[in-house]
Structures are given as C-alpha cells and as structure tokens.
Amino acid sequence: MSIKTSAAQGAGQDSPKSATAPLSAAARLRKVHWYQEPRWRRLGALLALAVTLRLMTGEEGTTQDLFLALREDFTGVGLWIWLAIAVAVWAVREFLTDQTSRAVEGTKKVSAGPLDRVRQVWSADKRVRMGVLTAVLALVVFGPLGVERYWQQVLVDQIAIFVLLAIGLNVVIGWAGLLDLGFIAFFAIGAYSAAYWTGALPVQPPVALNNFLVLPIAVLTCLVAGVILGAPTLRLRGDYLAIVTLGFHEIVYLMAKNADGVTEGARGVKVERFSVDLGFFSYEWKLDPMPYYWLLVVFIVLAIFLFLRLEHSKVGRAWTAIREDEVAAAATGVPTVRYKLMAFAIGASTSGVAGVAYASKAGYFNPENFAILLSILVLAYVIFGGMGSIPGVLFGAAFLVWLPEYLREWVDPKDRYMYLGALLVIMMIYRPQGVLPSRRRKRELRMAEAGVGGADATGPAEGRQP
Amino acid sequence: MLNKTIVKLAIPMAVGALALTGCGGGDSGSGDAYKIAFQGPLSGDNVQLGQNMENGIKLAIDQANAEGDLGFEVEYVPVDDQGLPDKATTAAQKAIDDEDVVAVIGPAFSGPADTAAEIYGSAGLVALSSSATRPDLTTKGYETFLRAVPNDSAQGAGMAKYLANKTKAEKVVVVDDKTDYGIGLADVAEKDLKAAGVEVVRQSVPQKTPDYSAAAKNVTKNKPDALIYAGYYQDAGPFAKKLKEAGFDGVAMSGDGTNDAQFIQLAGDASDGWLLTCPCTDATKEDATKKFAADYEKEFKQAPGTYSAESYDAAMMIIEEIKKLHEDGGVERQALVDALRAAKYKGLTKEFSFDDKGEFTNQTIYLYQVKGEGIEYQGSIDELAG
Amino acid sequence: MSLSEFWDFLVLGVVLGSLYAVIAIGYTLVYGVLQLLNFAHSEVFMFGGYGGLLALTALIPESTPSGVGSVAYVLIGMLAGAALGGAVAFGLERVAYRPLRRHRAPRLVFLITAIGASFFLYNLAGKLFGRNPLPMPSMYENKKVLSVFGAELTITQVLILVSAVAMMVGLDYVVNRTKMGSGIRAVAQDPEVASLMGVDIDKVVSRTFVLGGLLGGAAGFLFGTNSQVWYTMGFLPGITAFAAAVLGGIGNVRGAMLGGLVLGVVETMTVGLWGDDWRYVGAFVVLVLVLMVRPTGILGERVGRTA
C-alpha cells in the first residue's frame, strides 16, 4: 500500500511530461526536495531512532539536576555508537538491498515449506489435533511443577488471573466489538462479592458462605451489574461507550475506595482462602501456589470450552454480524441490543469468577488492585494476542504479563513499561491483527485495508451527518 | 509504508539495545556471600519511595562491604512489588526462592506486607519493614514480620497530644491522602483528638489530585485552628501552597511522610511554620546523619528522601546481626529471625528493638518545624506537650 | 455551602475547567480528522509541563523576577511547553499513527498503539527527568489580584484563565478562518472528498496533531505552574479532558471547550459539597447522565461543521 511513496516518485519522474501550463502551480507543490526523498527520509528517521534509543538506554535522570540525563546522553560515547549503528543499518538497507533481500528470501523459503506441511497435517487429521491438544493440556497442567516457585506465583497471581479476565473481555470486544474500557470494574465486583459473602466486610451477609459457593453468586452479581451498566449505555457507540465504561470503572473504584463503612476503603479487605469441606473430604488451599493454579486452569478450560461453543453458534454469528455492520444486522432481524447486553453480561461474569478466585487466593486485596490502568492493560492483552481468537487471547495475556516479569532480569525494572509500550507500538504497526488472530478477524482486517468496511463496530456513531 | 520499513530497520538496533543493556551485572567475588533483599515499589506509581529506600539500603551494603572487616560479602537483591498487594506474593516468592537471601527489608507498604508476611513466615525468612506502619500488621501472628518503625498509633497520638495540649486547638481538620499510611495515621489522630475533646473535621484528598485549591478551600471554610495532613511530601507541597493562597493561618502539621527537605522545595515559602512529627531523632544535626546525607548525595546525585535513612539503618542492623552469626559459625534464616528479634541497635534515626510480636518498642515521637530553608528540631512531643 | 463558598468553588472550577478545555481540544481535533482517540495526548500535555520546566530552570535567576521579567518568563515557559508538546505530538503522529493509517487499520489498533505510546512516553520522561514531582520555578510573586463575587483570584489563576481563553479564541479563528483550518474541516467532513479536492491529508493530519500538541503543551505548562510537574501528571487530567471532549460532543471544538468547563465546575463543586475523594464520581456521573439524554454529547458530534 505504499501509494504515497510510489506516487511521489512517479510524480517526480513524470513531471516533465505532464507539466502543462495550468498544472504548473500544482506541480510546484508536488516538487520533491532532496530531503523528502524516501532514502534520506529513512536516514533521518533512523537517526531519530538512534537518539531515542540512546535516551532509552542512557543515564537515569534525577529531579535534583533536571538536565543530568540529557547532558550525559548527548555528550557521552553512547550516542555516537547508536548513530553509527543507525548509519550502518541504513547503508546496508540502501546499498546492499539485493544481497540482503536474497538472504531474507532464502530463509523465508526454508521456513515456509515445513510450516505449510505442518498446517496441512494439522487441518487434515483430527487425531493429530486431539493428540497435540492433550499434550498441550498436560504440559499446562504439569509443566509448572518444574519451574521455580517464583514463576509459579507469577503464573497464578498474574498470568492465570489475567488470562481469565482476557477471555472474558474477548467476548465483549473481540466478538461483539464493544469497546469496554472499564472491564476491571467487574473484577472488583467479583472480589468484593467474595469478601461480602464470606463475611469479611464490615457489612455482614445474611449467611456466610464458602468461597466456592460465592462463585455462582458473584457470576450473577456481575451479570446483573453488566446488564445495569449495559442497558442504558449500549445505544452509545464506539468512543462514547468507551468513556462511559471508563466512567463506570472509575465510579466502582472510587466507591470501593471511599465507602469505608461498606468496603473498608483503602485499608483493604482480608478474605479467607478457598477450602472444601464435604464431610468425607476436606481440603484447604494454603500458601502453595500450585493448587490454586490447577483450580484456575479448571476455570479457564471451562470458560474456553463454553465460549468456543458460543463462538460457533447463533450467538457468535450474531455478534460478528453486529460487529461488522450493526445496521444490516438489525435489518436482518438480529436484536442487536439484546446480543450486546448478552456479551456484556457474559464477559462481566467471567470477570466476576476471576475476582472471586483472586480474592480467595491472595487473601487480601485493596482498591488499588482495580486501578484504571489494569482495564487498559487487559484491553491491550486481548488486542495484542489477536482479538476474537481464544488462542490469541491466551497468548496475549500470558505473554504480556510474563514479559515485564522477565524484563526485570534485563533492564531496570522502572523502565519495563517503557519497553512494553514500545513493543505494543511496534507490534501494532507490524501485525495489527494481533499475534494469533482469528480467521474472521483476519479477513475483516484484510477487507478494511482494501477499503471495504470498518473492521470493528467501534466506528463513529451512526448518524453523525445530519 | 515508509514507516514500516523503518520499523523493520529498527529491529537490529533494538537487538543491539538489549545486548548493550543486558551486559550489565555479572558475578563477582567468591567466598561467603549473604544476600539482603528489599521488597518495595521499584516500579509503578510509587517508585520514588521505593527508590529512596533502595538507595539507602544499597549505600549501607556498599559501606559495609567497603569496610572490609566483615569476612563475607553482602549482596543486594531487589524484589519489586509495585506497592500493590497482588504483586507482593510474587515478589516475596522471588526473595524466598533465592536461597542465599537471609533477610528481607520490607515490604515497604502495609497492603503488600499483609499479603506477603504470611509467605515469609512460612519460609522462615525475616521481613523487617522500615515503613509499613499500619497498626494491625503485628497483631496477625506473622511469624517473621518485624516492624522497625513506630506504627501510626504512636505518631497519630503524638500529633493529637501536641495539638490538644500545647496548641490548645479547639477545631482541627484532619486530611488523609487515601493511602494506607495516610488513613492509618489520620484515623488515630482523629480518635485521640476527639478523646481530648477537640472538634475534628475529617477530609480526604487522594494522592496526585490535579488541583489542590478546592481541597484548600474545603479546609479553610471550616475555619479550623489547626490542620493535620497525613500524607507524603509530594502532595503536601502543592497542598501547602494552596492552603496559603486560601488564607489558612492556623497551625499546620504533618507526619514523617512529609518530613523531608523536598517538602520545602515543593511548597516554597508556603511550608514555613509547618510542624512535622517523626519517630526519628534529629536527622540533620548529628554528624553521622550529615555524613549519611553527604554520602547519599554523592552516590545517587540526589538528596536522601523519605525512609532513606530508616532503610539504611535497617540494612546496617541486619548486617551487624549477620556478622555476629557468621562469626558463630553460619547464618541460617531462622536463626537470623531470632537474632533480630532480640537485637538492640542504635542507628542514625533511632534505637531499634522489638517486642515479642515484632512491634517496634521505642515509640517516642519527635517534633520538627519548617523554618526558612530548613527543618528544625524541636524536641520530643511528650516533653513539649507535657 | 454558603453563597460566598459557592462563588469560591465556582471560580476555582472555571479555572480548572478552562485547563481541561484546552486539553480537550487536542483530543477533539484529532478525533475530528481521524475519528480516533489519541490516548497519548495526556503525555503530550505532560511533556508540555517539562518543556516549560526545563526552559525556566535553565533561564530563571535565583530571585523571583518581577514586572516585565515576569511576563517574559511566563511567555518563555509557555512557548517552551507548547513547542515540546507540539514536537511530541508531531513525532507521535509520524511514528505511531501514520503507518497504521496507511493500512487503514481498525480504530482499536490505533487505541492500543496510543496506549503503548503513552506508556513509552511517560516512562521515558520518568527516566530522563527523575520521578519526583518538581515545582515550576516561580516567575512572579503569586499575589491575589482580582476579586470576582468575593472570590479572590491569584495571578496564576488569572494567567490560566486569560491564556486559556486566548488559546481557545485563537484556535477557533485558526479552524474557522484560515486556510489550514479549512483543510482540517474538509478532512474532518470527508477525507475522501478532501483528497479528491487536492488536500494533502497527511499534511493536514500532521498539522492537526501539532496544533493540538501546541495547546496541550501550553496547558501542561499552566498546569505545572498551578500545581507541579511530574512524569505521570498527564494521566488523570488526560482522562478528564477526554471525558470533557466526549461530553461536549467529540470532534466538536466548541463542544470540547464547553465540556471542559462543565467538568471543571462539576468536579470542583463535587469537592466543595462532598470532599475531594468524590471528585471524579461527580464528574463521571454527570458525564453518564448527559450521554443518556444526548448520546452524542451536549453540542452534538458535528465533526468539522461549525468546528
């Protein structure tokens, strides 16, 4: 799609021929200066990149001396190294194109062949698929036994919880195409439900329940909360819906923080952990992360199983229809509001389960666990992985939660989110469909690129023209 | 398309970046080495507090190693909980998993302490917090949790006592910043003031409020004799400015979170006259403290901040106990817990010792006042307030 | 709340609201031409604060200047803020948005890129300038100079009001009366037709970003003067200003101004009535209620029309 570039070059070459008198003003406007040529622009961009990278990897600044970092970064040797790398990369790209592209093509050819064969086998034989899935599941269940306890904790406290959240959000945004910036609010509602029904809040429940019994209640509560939020707001579209959901989150968060008498406010809540007592069998979840992990894996597998059924059913198709073209969907008889509410409620209840699980694992939480930033992060996980695709969402959440933990070893922990941000930008430019996109989604994007359709229902509100 | 190409080109550079930054660190030295971990907010919203503490600890470790008479090497391990309870369990596990870690300073915040202390307890690893001040942490039976700082009760009570007895305030506005620390402190102050028969108006102004002028108006409209702000200097700075603009002329008081030179820098002359309490003895006068401040500034190019000196003390105390155990044969996690429980140590900021619940025994609160460019020591509250 | 208190809080609300309004314009302008939510605008705002801070720290003498000196430093600070804000916005468009536009990527992708860019920028600022808040060097003796219905205004507050109004009037002029403005309006109305008419869309989009960045940067400087400058200072005002843009009718410049003022006043009144902890609850409840009644904001979504 490099129409602009090629057009600019084209105009440069064609101008002598087509420079008729009435066009000359326009031709003058289109004249390309040397620094506007792609080659030099690329160099300029690379140099800018080098400076940015120098700043990223350079001196740590302090408030004591505001200019310290800038001074060090721009006077040290580091800058020159970066600039040299930039120029070298540029030179290779500009003057050794043939050699490099041949090398790149060679690797592509090598990698394409076997990949295709794998794909063929995969789609042809059901037994292979089942076998691989079983192996993956076994790995997921037993693999973590072999890692350090620290990573086990990461796996439970963060990865598994966020995977569950991402699966829920995927229903809302990936399938129904509703931009929800306040998803963590339902997570909070789930956690506080757990606290309330186990008797951990200042306000006492009618009966104190076991954490497992709270699960269905939390699901219901979140369902209702989802409908309450959704019903009046779903006629809003796109960005309006986004800001209202964000507002909803902020209200829930501030309630949790400020209503001391009900929620303990910023002090946080101490919740009992999971336990089962059936008379003949009793078990208590304690500090070891693995039992929680297996419990969460059960929740996740269950959610995936149920949601996959939805995706390939009437409901999933209706969501896709709404996402692609709400007007046409309604004209086809799809009750759009009902389906959107359904997506909201289903997503919310998943989040509720995550909330209960989280509260019952950590044993303590406070409102800061439900900060607005998390809502935004979960959204990023879903889209990074490939919204609408369960494997994508699983990967996106797991990878992006794992990455900052891993980066700790490599970069200053304070800078981790800087790298994460850069990664998000680069990924989205490279692979806007996400790492493992769903087939439907990939097609939508391809069509959007070709100029048909908007690829999501978050487009500007209908009826913006009078 | 142009940009996509550039991104493509950027990949080798990014790889280079990782290579350059990743080449730091590396193993050093041989012989006996013990690791001291610090659990606190090393990234995220409260990173500056974490950095203050981390720097204090690093300085202590570097100095101890440089002395050369330890007979072993002390290493520093950072574990980051971002100040969030949900990240605290993971962070704690990281410290526990490293078998060379014999002691943890932290968790820095009360919320994370509440989730992590149990895990530390089960691993028999001491968690000595120099900043988690929520009173109930020591009442929950966490086996290895020690608090090297007076809890909020002592400081809040001290504030209330001073305002009631010395200032003879009749109406006090108590403002918290919606953090664990601020709420804990404000709660105690409010309770004690009321018990002393003082009228109290309680308000909350969350950290990082974009505009403190409305909050200042809220204070002045109650026409109080005095104000207690329970929060950190980052917010006390602009708040003090706006209070002055709003015409507040009563006694303004804040706690150790504000007792920092940067408060004066942020608030300018609006900070003049503010009373600051602290469980720490005069931090600016004694030679040792001055040397600490100088060393710190030399090393980290910034002035010590809130909890820097406290963390330095905690690290020094731990190193001293490690040294004793080391001389007696070896350092075990559980042995160190017991040793620290019984330890008595005189640090820069105060004298450390613990009761059987791990609570800090020395509950004396001192009073300071901002005068001009500096914070001046006034004396112990008990003496001042009679 | 007594009457005099009411005026006090109202005036404070208007001051805060005019800041929100200026930031909200940045959101709304970009929305107008691209129909996308520039989540990273809050970082533009933050860099504006640092721009002013850097310039003034480098230039200002030990003692507080007065008279002409004060005016000069205020102007320097504001220009530096605006310049850095504009530069960041320009870079943002080039790096993060233009490649996506070429792909006609769906708007959600833009949102995630914007979030990524936002993370990147504020953490970079934290790394470069330290993570503690810093006060703006004092450019003048902040005296009370004006009394409105008994509410006294300080120089800073008057400065904020005056510059915000000046910027809004200036922007209204630029958008409605200049050639650049007509380009922006043309693209906002229908990019395809505009490109057929010979409008260089890339250039217009880039200029729109810079225009929004200039305003956001100047607002960052003003905000820093009123409060302080730190690396995450953009987050909350950013969200509020975004809400303000939506409240007024996103894409509608006058709507953004109105929305900013309304939210500023609502926030401050909420603080006056129920305390600072309920600040955003008040703001968002009003937002939700307004959108219930008018799903496209107070003035409606009239992209580029009256702009």
Next chain:
Amino acid sequence: MTTETVKKEQGPAGGSAGAGELVLETSGVTLRFGGLTSLDNVELRMRRGEVLAVIGPNGAGKTSLFNSLTGAYVPQEGRIVFRPREGGEHSLLGAKPHVVSQWGLARTFQNIRLFGALTALENVKIAAETRLKTGPVSIMLGLPNARKAERASDRRAHEVLSYVGLLEKMNELAGSLSYGDQRRLEIARALATDPEVLLLDEPAAGTNPTEKLELEELIRRINTELGVSVLLIEHDMRLVMSVADRVMVLNFGKKIAEGSPSQVQRDPAVIEAYLGAVAEEDEAAVAQAVAEGAGAQEGAGSGADTDTDTDTGADAGAPQWDTEEHK
C-alpha cells in the same frame, strides 16, 4: 411475531390468495433532516402479492422511504401500517429494525451490506435463526434443543441458498463473491427471515446483463412461487417494466405518479422529472471525470479509498442526503 420454528415456505398459491388486500400502507409520511425534507407526505399502498416498484431520480427519497419503512429512520409525521397474513396490524413508524424484520419485512441495501468476513452460508444462517429461541446457556451447555436449532437453521440456509442458486458457493466469504452473487446473497439473507414483504434497494445496480436477467427471473420466482410481495427500488427501467405490477414515482420526496408501468411511462410529470435528472446525471458524470483526473494526479490513495459506490456515475453527483450513511 410468531413462535413457529422454521417451516417450509407456503406453496406458490400464496401469490394470488390475498391479492387486493393491502399489506403495507403509509399515509402522510414526512421525514426531515434539519432543513431538508426528504419525504413529503408520501402515500403508499401495497397489495399483497404484488411487485411494486418505486422509481425516481437520485435524491428523490426512495432509500429514505425504505429506511422509514424498516425502522431505520423515524419520520416526523405520518402513519405506516403493516398487515401480516395472520391478521392484525403493526405500526412500523419508529419500530425497532429487528422487530420489523421479525414481523415479516426484509430488505436489501443499495450499497451491499453483507457480513463480509463470514461465509455465504453463515450470512444466511444469521437471518434464518433470528426467530429461533435458544439462549446462550443452552448453547454453552450443548443442550439438545440448541443442537436441533443449529441443524434447523443449517437446513433452512441450505434451502434458501439453493433457491437463489448459490449453494455451491456457500463456503466462500461473502466479501469475496462477485458483485452479482453478493446481490443474490443479500436477497437470500433477506429471504431467510421468512418475509411477507421483500424490500429490494437497487438490486440490479452494478450487475452485468446476464446477471440482470437472472435477477429478473429470481424476483419473479420469489413473487410467484413464494408469495412474497416485493417493493423494488430500481434505476434500470427495463427491469422495472418487466417485473413490476405497478410503479410509483417519487421526486423531491413527493409522490408524483402511480400506476401501471405503461401508464407511468407516459406521464408528463415523470418525463419532466427524468429529463431534469438526465441533465443532472450529465453534470455528475463531468464531476466524476474531474475527480478521477484529480485523483490520478494526486495519487494519494484516493483510488483505493473510494467506496463501493462506484456503481453508477450518477451517484457522485447525487445530493449527499440520499446515501445510506445518515440516520
């Protein structure tokens, strides 16, 4: 609304059975956008089983009329009544679009609005299952009734696809079908909702002569075999004249003529309206030529940017308020 599950269409007899009875009736329908009056006091009477064509120059308000009938627009004044076969009547004024569809009015769009990333089969299934009552819970649990419903909608979709002749292409993506196939798929989708009245908005636009003939045939079959009344907007006069029982002419939102095709053709008001439009079309053609020229010179992606609406040259010159976009 019916509680029936999908059932087979009634026999071809339906076409003449209720002839003469009004199935759709509007009176005094007036629709304004700001200052523009898009529909001005429009009267429409449609008999059950007939093919009624609505013609008129661009911007005459034809699509606005469709949108008003299907609930997409809410006219400020007037009455719109739909009388289903089983008796009773529904007011369509301001009814929700999906409800209108479930009552028995299905439509297609001028600029095809298929769900492009779904297959042809899935597109039709969406329509076929809108009346099925299976909730998400039974689907998630895989209960027997959910599976039964899935099979039923599958069967129905196959039927409809084979009826319009798209069965062999059912697994292709809707977006990748040829233009004529997309038109037919849109009709299939509308048919799958089991309508009594089918509203076709320029179904022949952009199709080639062969496809036009097939389309003509299809409309006739739908009308006679399935007994579906057809309301048709079309520019292609040959098609209109050959399939329509009656023709109604709109200009500037007003009805200017109504009658049999031959009557309407001779009506002087109609001739004048169209002569005016021819001039306008010329202008439009000029405008487009200019635009294309500019686009080619500029080359700023305009070629790829222009939407699907390149079907008739006249569209570019049409007043903006007759396109699909506004609501």
